[in-house]
Amino acid sequence: MKKEQIVDVLETIATLLELQEENPFKIRAYTNAARSIEAWGGNLRELAEENRLQEIPGVGKAIAGKISELVLTGESTFFAELRSKFPPGILELFGLPGLGAKKIKALYEKLQVGSIADLKKACEMGRVAELPGFGKTTQDKLIATISNRAKHVGSFQLGAVAAEAEELLDDLRQHPGATQVSSAGSYRRRKEIVRDLDFIVATQAPEAITEFFVGHALVESVSARGATKTSVRLHSGIQADLRVVSTAEYPFA
């Protein structure tokens, strides 16, 4: 697993620990470690193999162990278990202004709110205003925020997805079965806001390319898989479409 992803896992761990009201210093320890690793130029895998992860400031025995597990296996038992205690969508809630760990915990425990969609429903039913610490003002504001936010759902700033797009492009080009690889759509046109990524690959081995694509490290989930077009969701949340065409018809795609 790559450095950025590991940093992301550590940050997520910190967030989830907040939700279960862990020792604030422990929470900060994870945040610190994440920041520290981010700033670390070196190669994590090397460091892990030599058992020298603790040379990174803020990384001690416990976190070093989790990092090696992540580097080696791509998973962390601890993280998986922690994550399983909460619905996946609960992290979305931290993006809403005015909501922090305490409030989110209350929403989750008393109203089983586990996502922004859940929260919207709860607000519309007037349940949120019933909770201690919440009121009508808050409830209305949340509805407004969520509605406003919906306008931008599914769109991303170019800079936010460029790295993923380029990495995917590079890796596709590197695949022996791909004769031509290019991007299309709004990303190719470098529009400031992109809704999804489009890739076109010319190949004599469509099946292999598709397989490679859906199995790529950046891919979060596969939403549709067909002979000529495949759609996936990347870790950043953006949708990416892959079109595979025969080498002969590539110029027209």
Add this chain to the structure above:
DNA sequence: TCGACGGCGCATTTCT
């Protein structure tokens, strides 16, 4: 092995 790890002020909202 054991204590420290940042703290304060402001804004908003709710509680009493």
Add this chain to the structure above:
DNA sequence: AGAAATGCGCC
């Protein structure tokens, strides 16, 4: 009205 809680930004 004043106190308290929560979230947030700043030094």
Add this chain to the structure above:
DNA sequence: GTCGA
């Protein structure tokens, strides 16, 4: 959880 005394 990590660091330093």
